[in-house]
Each structure stands twice: as structure tokens, then as C-alpha cells.
Amino acid sequence: MKKLRLLLFGFILLLAYSCAKQSTPTGGPRDEDAPILISSDPVTESLNTKPETITLTFDEYIKLENPSKGIVITPRIAKDEVEFTTLKNVVTIKLNQELEDSTTYVFDFQKSVVDISEENPAENLKLVFSTGSAIDSISLSGKVNFYFPGSKPDFKDVLVGIYPLGDTTDVLTAPPYYLSQVDTAGNFRISNIKNGKYMAYAWKDANGTLKAEFKSEEYDFSLDTLVLNQNLENLNFNLSKADITPIRILRTATFGQNFDVIVNRTPASTTVENDLLGEEYFFSNTDGRIRIYSKNPKPDSIPFQINVTDSLGFSKDTLVWAKFPESERKPEKLTVSANSGKNFYRNLEVELKFNKPLKSISTDSLYISYDSASIIPVKESMMSYSDSSMRDILKILVTIPDSLSQEIFTLKAADSTFTDTENQKNETALLANYRKLKREGLADEIAGTIQGANPPFIVQLLNTKNEIAQEQFLEDTNSYSFKMVEPGTFKIRVIEDLNGNQRWDPSNFTQRKLAERVFYFVNTERQATLVIRSGWSLQDQNIQASDPTGLRKD
Structure with missing residues (x-):
């Protein structure tokens, strides 16, 4: 009998706990109804009211999702002082501050109020009231x-x-x-x-x-x-993004036999001036570090005029006295990377990037092979540097005759082919493959005009990886044309290059200067992509400039 009473008592406690506990119901149809506001205090569009506390009552149990961010209150109040709480079906907001006179306040709850079962958000939930005699409209x-x-x-x-x-x-x-x-x-x-x-x-x-x-x-x-x-x-x-931190030179210091100039951000353009630059002295520019190299140690300090300019137009001019001492520090190894994997038609464009300026190239061990026994020697006339005072990007241009039917062409450079200004040589051989495209596999052309804006323009053909497949600079025309296009899906991006510096310039908030306009091709179905196949020619692919920032001038 005693055991029976204990069991009965435990069952009653369990039943009471289950009834008291608030939880999501199990079974039955899914609740898809949004919470409905039954009443609020103050009532929406009330006049001459300055509430200290706001309450909203709903037709079901609710909760708040990230109210400090999700509830938009206008005009601005000290939101960090506001307290948001919920109890069953009631939201309470304690303002903890004095509201302005003759001002209309709007509490836009967006998707912050959700039901407790399925988290359906209340729809179009706003509370509007005025501390004055009229609602601002x-x-x-x-x-x-x-x-x-x-x-x-x-x-x-x-x-x-x-x-x-x-x-x-x-x-x-x-x-x-x-x-x-x-x-x-x-x-x-x-x-x-x-x-x-x-x-x-x-x-x-x-x-x-x-x-x-x-x-x-x-x-x-x-x-x-x-x-x-x-x-x-x-x-x-x-x-768009625009870092308005002015560019500046942080420090200078010797690094082994070289001299470093450290900048707080990567410059858009860098100028280093010295009478022997490109002959005795060279420089590299990587991640905000300008490193000046000398072919030989120097007993005296050498003057260099340096100008760095960022993408916003901020610039810094300074004269530095560089030292190139004897050093026992072991030089950094020379590394090289190639634009391997690129496709080409007729003109093979190789780009080699080095971590340091080059001093010399042994052309005897630099060539292009296209089968097991045939090569094309790379001659000095085929090579050029992107910047002769930096000598860290080497371009090789080779025209492949149509008579060569091979598909894969490989640039080969043996170890010790390249020597940098610190007399370091590449320790490993370089192999870079390029695929020659056949004329019959290419599309003829994508062409059109740019409307609603004036040149100069930078026009870019982008592939599905958002990489630039082709690019044109239009200085004095609104017509663009991409020829011999590899089949695929593309976007066309246009930069309205107002100052003609052939790069996009971001906004400058401190100077109240807007970013250069960027817009895209959109077809009549409002699609932003173009599909082109071999042999196709897409004409009249016209691009309408998007609206600039500001009020539309109709």
C-alpha cells in the first residue's frame, strides 16, 4: 500500500511538471501562422505621448531574436540603454531615456518577434507614435x-x-x-x-x-x-570598399645588404628615383615593403627620392638615404612562378614572377618544347620586363606558327637559368605548360557599344571564376570588341575610368569624391551572363550604364 501511494504521488508530480513546462508541441500539423499583434501600449499612431515603457501583446507565445540588432528604432536613440524582455505572449521595452519633443518615433521589428513553436516571424510589425501633435509622414x-x-x-x-x-x-x-x-x-x-x-x-x-x-x-x-x-x-x-587611411612611410632600415622602406598599406603606384636606378640599383614592391637592391655594397649612404600613391589619390614624397653595407646575412633564395595553364591562340604570352630583381638570364637553358625532339629557343628579342627598374616580372612573347599542330607547348628553364642581384640562382628547374587553341574551336567576336557614359573605359570579359579573360582600354570610343574568344559563359564589366589611369579608383570620403562607376552587361531578359560557342559572333551586345550615386535626374 505504501509503495502504491509513492508511485501515485510520483505520477502526480510528473504530470504537474509536464503541464507547467513550456515547450514545442509534438505531433499534429506544423504551425505556419505568424504571431498577430492584439494590442500595444501606446497604440500605434498615438499623439502627444512620451512612454517610458512599451508593451506589445500577441495572440500566442513569442520570443525575441537578437532585438538589439533586429529592431530598428528611428530616429536615433541610445539603444544600448534599451531593455527588451518577453514573457509568454508579451514583449516589454523599457526605454530608460527621455524622448525628444515633437518627434515621430518608429519601432520597426522586422523579423525579431517569432512564435515559440516554429519561429514564424510577425509580419510587417511596426509601432509609430509621436511625442508631439502630428505624425511626421x-x-x-x-x-x-x-x-x-x-x-x-x-x-x-x-x-x-x-x-x-x-x-x-x-x-x-x-x-x-x-x-x-x-x-x-x-x-x-x-x-x-x-x-x-x-x-x-x-x-x-x-x-x-x-x-x-x-x-x-x-x-x-x-x-x-x-x-x-x-x-x-x-x-x-x-x-564598394574604400580604406581612407592616408598612406605614409612607417620606417626605413637595412636588411642584409639591402635597404627597406616600410609603408602602412600597399601603394597603387610607387616611384623610386636615382640616376643609377635600373643599372646599379633595383627595387621590389611587395605588401607595403619597398626593398632597394644594390649590385654591390656601398660605403656611403645613397639618396633615393620615393613617391607612394594609394588608390584614393593620397600620396607621400620623401627623400631617404639608403645604406648597402657588407653583410654576412644569407641572401633570400630566388623563387620563380609562371602563369602556367593558360590557353592561347597564335601568340604565347608567358609571364614569370620573381621574388627579387634579376641581374642576368642564361638563354642557353631557356626554351619552349612542343614534342620530344623539337624546341623553340627563347631569344632576348622575345623578352621584356614589366618595369626595368624592378626587373621582377619577365614577359616572354612567342608567335607560334599555324603549321605547328601540337596542342601543348612547355616553357622549360633549367636550374641556374636566372640570377638575381644578390647572385642567387634558381635552384630548381621550371616547367610551365600552355595549350594552343585551334581556330575552328573559337568564337569569332563579342561586340557592342557602351551607352549612358563617356570614355575612357576599361572593359573586362570575365569568366565563370570572375577572372579576366580579356581586357580593353577604350580611350576615345564607346565601341568594344573581344575577338577570338574561347567558348564559355561570360560577364562583361565596364569601369568608367574618369581620370584615364587605367585602373578603378574607389571613393574618397574625406574629399567627398565618389568611386568610379562600375556596371555590367545585362540582356533583354535581365540576365547578366553571355554564352558563346565556337564559330559564333555576338554583335550589338550593348551595355547600359547603371545609375550613378545620388538622386536620379529624370
Whole structure:
């Protein structure tokens, strides 16, 4: 009898615990209904209210998903002081701060409120109220684009924000006064804005700080001052990265028999000047380190004028006195890499990269083989350096006659073929294979015009790996043409090279200079890819320039 009472008591406790425990129901149909808001305090669109606490009641048990990031509150408040809690079907928000007078506040919950069973988010959940006698109703809308998207543009965490004109903060220093999350198509809309003048920004907020990190996040800014006394539409942004840290020389020091100049970031261009540069002295430029080499030790310091310029246009000029002492430090080994695996038609273009400047090349052991017994010697007339004062990139151009039907051509360089300025030789032999394409296997041409922009342009034919298959610089024409194209699937990218320096220049926030425009071919079905087969010729593949950053001028 005692055992029976104990068993009965245990069963009652277990039953009570099961009834009290809140959990996801098992069995039955899947809950696909989103939570529905039953009531809120204050009621949405209330006037003359300054709540200290906000409550929202739903028709089912709910929870909050990352509310500090997912709930967008405009205009700007001290969000780190706000407390978010949930209990059963009620969300409570303690503001812990005084709200501004005569201001419309919007709490956009996006997908932060979800039901507790299947995590279905509440839809279109917003709470709007005013601390004054009217609801601000002005809106700002537009679209965000990426200049260099991945395989598919990712608009997750992309924000658009505006700051009152005269505000001492901006997108790089503090969260905006008003902001909006961009949708999956890149569209945005900021509503309930107070009448006034504003500056606008867009950025990918990967780390959730509600401001842009200029060293790691893509961002953009409008040069227009937005006068918001009525609804404004068609504001465009084009996101790209732009590190605005000014370039500078950090230090100089000897390294063995060489001399190093260390820069805080990799320059876009480097100039080293000395009367004997390219004869007695050479330099390399790798990852922010400029290393000057001398053929022989020098007892005296040697002057070099150095200019480094970054992609934003910041530059630094300095005179350094380099020392090239005798040194017992063992020189770095000479290494070489080739652009092996490239396909070609008629003109075989070999590129060899060295870690140090070359002093000499033994052409006796440098040749191209195309079968077990036949070779093409590489002559000095076939070779050139990309920069004669650096001599670390060697280009070899060989025209292969049509009479040679072989498919694979191999560049061979025996060990000790190359000697650098420190008298180090390549210790291993080099083999690099290249495949000759047949004329009948190539497409004839992809051609068209660029519309809505003016040259100069950089036009790039990109393969499926986003690698540049062909590139053209158009200085004074809007027409492009890629000939003898290997069959495949491609994209065409155009850079509006405004200053004609034959590279893309990013934005410069401190100088209020926008990035050079980048846009892509899109066909009539809004597809961004081109498929071309052998023997094909695709004409009239016209490219329409995308909208620049700012308000669209209709």
C-alpha cells in the first residue's frame, strides 16, 4: 500500500511538471501562422505621448531574436540603454531615456518577434507614435547596388541611413538619425521623417554596429543635400570598399645588404628615383615593403627620392638615404612562378614572377618544347620586363606558327637559368605548360557599344571564376570588341575610368569624391551572363550604364 501511494504521488508530480513546462508541441500539423499583434501600449499612431515603457501583446507565445540588432528604432536613440524582455505572449521595452519633443518615433521589428513553436516571424510589425501633435509622414526611397558583387548580390545587413545637415557625426563615426534595412532586391524606404535637410549614406553593416567600418565594409554616400519637405524617390547608392587611411612611410632600415622602406598599406603606384636606378640599383614592391637592391655594397649612404600613391589619390614624397653595407646575412633564395595553364591562340604570352630583381638570364637553358625532339629557343628579342627598374616580372612573347599542330607547348628553364642581384640562382628547374587553341574551336567576336557614359573605359570579359579573360582600354570610343574568344559563359564589366589611369579608383570620403562607376552587361531578359560557342559572333551586345550615386535626374 505504501509503495502504491509513492508511485501515485510520483505520477502526480510528473504530470504537474509536464503541464507547467513550456515547450514545442509534438505531433499534429506544423504551425505556419505568424504571431498577430492584439494590442500595444501606446497604440500605434498615438499623439502627444512620451512612454517610458512599451508593451506589445500577441495572440500566442513569442520570443525575441537578437532585438538589439533586429529592431530598428528611428530616429536615433541610445539603444544600448534599451531593455527588451518577453514573457509568454508579451514583449516589454523599457526605454530608460527621455524622448525628444515633437518627434515621430518608429519601432520597426522586422523579423525579431517569432512564435515559440516554429519561429514564424510577425509580419510587417511596426509601432509609430509621436511625442508631439502630428505624425511626421515624409518618406525617402531608392535602391542600393554593389559595384563588385559576388556570384549573387547579398543585401543581408545592408542599411541606408540619413543624418541631419550640420550633425557632427556621419556613417563612419555614429549610427544615423533615421535608418532602414534594405530588402532582398536592394530596395529601401525610410518613413515618418521629420521635415528638414539631411545627408544620406548606405553601407553593409556586417558587424552590427549601425555604422560603417571603412577598412572592412562596403559603403557609399550621396553628395546631394536632401531637402525633405516632401517624399523623395529614386535615391541610388553603389557600394564598394574604400580604406581612407592616408598612406605614409612607417620606417626605413637595412636588411642584409639591402635597404627597406616600410609603408602602412600597399601603394597603387610607387616611384623610386636615382640616376643609377635600373643599372646599379633595383627595387621590389611587395605588401607595403619597398626593398632597394644594390649590385654591390656601398660605403656611403645613397639618396633615393620615393613617391607612394594609394588608390584614393593620397600620396607621400620623401627623400631617404639608403645604406648597402657588407653583410654576412644569407641572401633570400630566388623563387620563380609562371602563369602556367593558360590557353592561347597564335601568340604565347608567358609571364614569370620573381621574388627579387634579376641581374642576368642564361638563354642557353631557356626554351619552349612542343614534342620530344623539337624546341623553340627563347631569344632576348622575345623578352621584356614589366618595369626595368624592378626587373621582377619577365614577359616572354612567342608567335607560334599555324603549321605547328601540337596542342601543348612547355616553357622549360633549367636550374641556374636566372640570377638575381644578390647572385642567387634558381635552384630548381621550371616547367610551365600552355595549350594552343585551334581556330575552328573559337568564337569569332563579342561586340557592342557602351551607352549612358563617356570614355575612357576599361572593359573586362570575365569568366565563370570572375577572372579576366580579356581586357580593353577604350580611350576615345564607346565601341568594344573581344575577338577570338574561347567558348564559355561570360560577364562583361565596364569601369568608367574618369581620370584615364587605367585602373578603378574607389571613393574618397574625406574629399567627398565618389568611386568610379562600375556596371555590367545585362540582356533583354535581365540576365547578366553571355554564352558563346565556337564559330559564333555576338554583335550589338550593348551595355547600359547603371545609375550613378545620388538622386536620379529624370
